[in-house]
Amino acid sequence: MNILVINAGSSSIKFQLLELPAERVVCSGMVERIGAVDAILTYETSESQHSETTSIPNHHDGLQRILRLLLDPDKGVVKDISDIDAVGHRVVHGGKEYSDTTLITQQVKEKIAELSALAPLHNPHNLEGIIVAEKLFPDAAQIAVFDTAFHQSIPVKAAKYALPAELFEKHDVQVYGFHGTSHKYVSEKAIQHLGTKSGKVISIHLGNGCSMTAIENGKSIDTSLGFAPSNGLIMGSRSGDVDHAIIFHLVNKLGYHLSDVERMISKESGMLGLTGYSDLRDIQRAAENGDQNCQLALEMNAYRIKKYIGSYAAILNGLDAIIFTAGIGENSSLLRQMVCTNLDFLGVELDRNKNDQRSNDLREIQSAESKVKILVVPTNEELEIAKQAHQLMMKRTI
Structure with missing residues (x-):
């Protein structure tokens, strides 16, 4: 199974294509300085390395360039977009709703957008990566892995702030944890x-x-x-x-x-x-x-x-x-x-x-x-x- 992993930041996209369950890295790379005229795109396989400095105005263009490299007759590692079975996305904040890896739906995207207020440096760009990937990889399952999920096991005595109880009970104000x-x-x-x-x-x-x-x-x-x-x-x-x-x-x-x-x-x-x-x-x-x-x-x-x-x-x-x-x-x-x-x-x-x-x-x-x-x-x-x-x-x- 081929899984493309996308980690979209404010001005960068890290990516890896992995073959599972063998855990073999098919290719990897990064787009840096998105929005600049001197953005950097790096791409590496077991047989070749590629690097270029060019203008990449937005995340959509960055992901399109990644896709072109994946399909390139000389440098590419897949023959068709359908060879990619799933796209895994890093999402920083999943709130209380998402304690497990989740198939992305419209409802999930709306929640990620809602939680952007709590992770303004991360969630908006994570969501943008999801929206662009849905267009470029329409047949692949889009899957969110939340940074907050691992910390769901934190006991209430450590997760609850010493604030009025209704903030915890009604408004989900608590420790979520990240990374x-x-x-x-x-x-x-x-x-x-x-x-x-x-x-x-x-x-x-x-x-x-x-x-x-x-x-x-x-x-x-x-x-x-x-x-x-x-x-x-x-x-x-x-x-x-x-x-x-x-x-x-x-x-x-x-x-x-x-x-x-x-x-x-x-x-x-x-x-x-x-x-x-x-x-x-x-x-x-x-x-x-x-x-x-x-x-x-x-x-x-x-x-x-x-x-x-x-x-x-x-x-x-x-x-x-x-x-x-x-x-x-x-x-x-x-x-x-x-x-x-x-x-x-x-x-x-x-x-x-x-x-x-x-x-x-x-x-x-x-x-x-x-x-x-x-x-x-x-x-x-x-x-x-x-x-x-x-x-x-x-x-x-x-």
């Missing part, structure tokens, strides 16, 4: 590696968006992102945790419009607000060259992560492993080192030589004396989406 597809994938890999089904694991997903999840017996029991994907850790342009009184102060005392505050917290804060850079590689280079703002931002980032490690170790009543994953988690040995320093009271001790080594595989980076495993686990959201889509397709044929 669930990634946390699910890497935690399953880690638990399999540990050889136990009852692992107490903290998964740390560090990219432009960041989150942490406490996982016990393979289930999410708490997570740092809540009602919307904006709180918790310090992110590329999102603030993470702030005292909500600051918002009232900005509006009532300093004269900010509420929409300006929303934009500030979501798009102008985090590492960008602290340093002027949103890419951690730029921040690390500047810090090495003596930029004090960048040095402080790295310290703040690591400090926030440590606070969550401590609280999650407490609610787990122990800790078997810490997982670092996603672009920063997998590649920044500096931030991993800063996070793991002075955690020996928890039994966490890093081996710096192992930490500095690079690999595309799951690896352990703790010292021989460490009581807690420290794992770097490459995430693969596209494979996880394809697996879940395949499972749904198989159920439909039974």
Whole structure:
């Protein structure tokens, strides 16, 4: 079964075509800088690589270009559009309604649109990818995999805010959690590696968006992102945790419009607000060259992560492993080192030589004396989406 996975962002589309159940990647690629005249399209198969810089005005054009490459007589990997059985879509916010992988209907699309108010940086673009894919792949099943689904197991004592009860009961104001597809994938890999089904694991997903999840017996029991994907850790342009009184102060005392505050917290804060850079590689280079703002931002980032490690170790009543994953988690040995320093009271001790080594595989980076495993686990959201889509397709044929 051929499943095309689409991960549509605000200015990008990641894609993979996978053959299931063999889990074979047939091709993969990415469209970056959508809307710009110098957009970048990359495409890779086992036999060839292709890259071009061109104008890609919108997501529809980006997906059309992907389709042309899939069908290209020389570079292509399918003979006809009908060879694609399903299209799996990453959707960030599924609310309380969607706790499982879901076949997309008009009702599902309307709900995704409704939830865009809670995930304005993600859901609108996820929905746009769905609408375009329906037109370009009319015979394929369109399937949504929700980032929030993995966190449905969080108990009420952790999911409910200390607000008037009717907000929870009537208006679904609660912790939803995000990056669930990634946390699910890497935690399953880690638990399999540990050889136990009852692992107490903290998964740390560090990219432009960041989150942490406490996982016990393979289930999410708490997570740092809540009602919307904006709180918790310090992110590329999102603030993470702030005292909500600051918002009232900005509006009532300093004269900010509420929409300006929303934009500030979501798009102008985090590492960008602290340093002027949103890419951690730029921040690390500047810090090495003596930029004090960048040095402080790295310290703040690591400090926030440590606070969550401590609280999650407490609610787990122990800790078997810490997982670092996603672009920063997998590649920044500096931030991993800063996070793991002075955690020996928890039994966490890093081996710096192992930490500095690079690999595309799951690896352990703790010292021989460490009581807690420290794992770097490459995430693969596209494979996880394809697996879940395949499972749904198989159920439909039974």
